[in-house]
Amino acid sequence: MANKVLNEISYLYRWINGDKSTAKTPDNIRRNVKDPVHGTDIKKEKRTYSLITYDQLRKIWPVLQKLRYPIGDYFMVTLLTGKRRGEVRRMRWELIDFERRIWTLLESETKSGAGDVIPLSDQVIQILKKMPRFNSPWVFPKMSNLNEFRDFNGHVNKNIMARSGTSGWSLQSMRRTMRSHTGELGVDRDTAERLLNHAQPTLDKSYDHFDYMLPKRRALQAWADLVDSIVATPPESD
Numbered sequence: 001m002a003n004k005v006l007n008e009i010s011y012l013y014r015w016i017n018g019d020k021s022t023a024k025t026p027d028n029i030r031r032n033v034k035d036p037v038h039g040t041d042i043k044k045e046k047r048t049y050s051l052i053t054y055d056q057l058r059k060i061w062p063v064l065q066k067l068r069y070p071i072g073d074y075f076m077v078t079l080l081t082g083k084r085r086g087e088v089r090r091m092r093w094e095l096i097d098f099e100r101r102i103w104t105l106l107e108s109e110t111k112s113g114a115g116d117v118i119p120l121s122d123q124v125i126q127i128l129k130k131m132p133r134f135n136s137p138w139v140f141p142k143m144s145n146l147n148e149f150r151d152f153n154g155h156v157n158k159n160i161m162a163r164s165g166t167s168g169w170s171l172q173s174m175r176r177t178m179r180s181h182t183g184e185l186g187v188d189r190d191t192a193e194r195l196l197n198h199a200q201p202t203l204d205k206s207y208d209h210f211d212y213m214l215p216k217r218r219a220l221q222a223w224a225d226l227v228d229s230i231v232a233t234p235p236e237s238d
Contacts, residue, residue, distance in 0.1 A: 082178035
């Protein structure tokens with residue numbers, strides 16, 4: 001926990017200084033300030049990256065389908081698109097093009113500082129079309145204030161784990177699980193990285209959003225079809 005706090009503080013100072021290539025600092029915020037965190041303050045930790053197994057997915061998916069909107073739909077869209085939890089939380093109806101079957105993320109809405117265009121699989125389109133629409137710009141609005149997006153806290157994860165009888169995974173696991181299966185699905189590394197919208201060279205950021213649309217669409221549809229095939233098999237008995 002201490003390392004996480006120190007890293008966040010250091011990240012903030014580097015962002016204010018304009019030293020983060022993956023997150024653009026507005027000119028009116030940029031300052032030359034000294035980072036109070038030293039490298040020796042942060043102790044090395046062994047990081048673990050959890051993935052969701054087939055059997056866990058078979059147990060989780062029926063719970064999400066039963067919960068539906070907003071929690072179930074939010075988790076299903078996160079898994080099927082592989083986008084960051086904050087990006088899905090901030091999903092706006094005006095940036096979803098049902099005719100072209102794409103969802104646009106603005107530069108200000110991504111961690112990398114680069115906008116993104118996400119092709120939507122048949123399964124995601126179906127989920128979105130079944131969602132209730134409120135007088136709100138957000139796909140997942142806060143019901144107490146429709147002008148704000150909803151925040152899904154850690155208690156939601158725990159609730160789903162308890163209902164599904166699973167453990168050891170998080171929302172980040174869904175993104176990692178999608179990425180880990182791209183190789184199995186025959187997706188080339190370059191396309192797989194663009195599915196995650198990892199930082200690209202400057203020219204690519206500006207001009208390549210649609211150049212990879214077809215391979216990205218094929219990859220995300222193949223992933224959604226794989227999820228369908230996985231959850232169609234009953235989970236193993238405990």
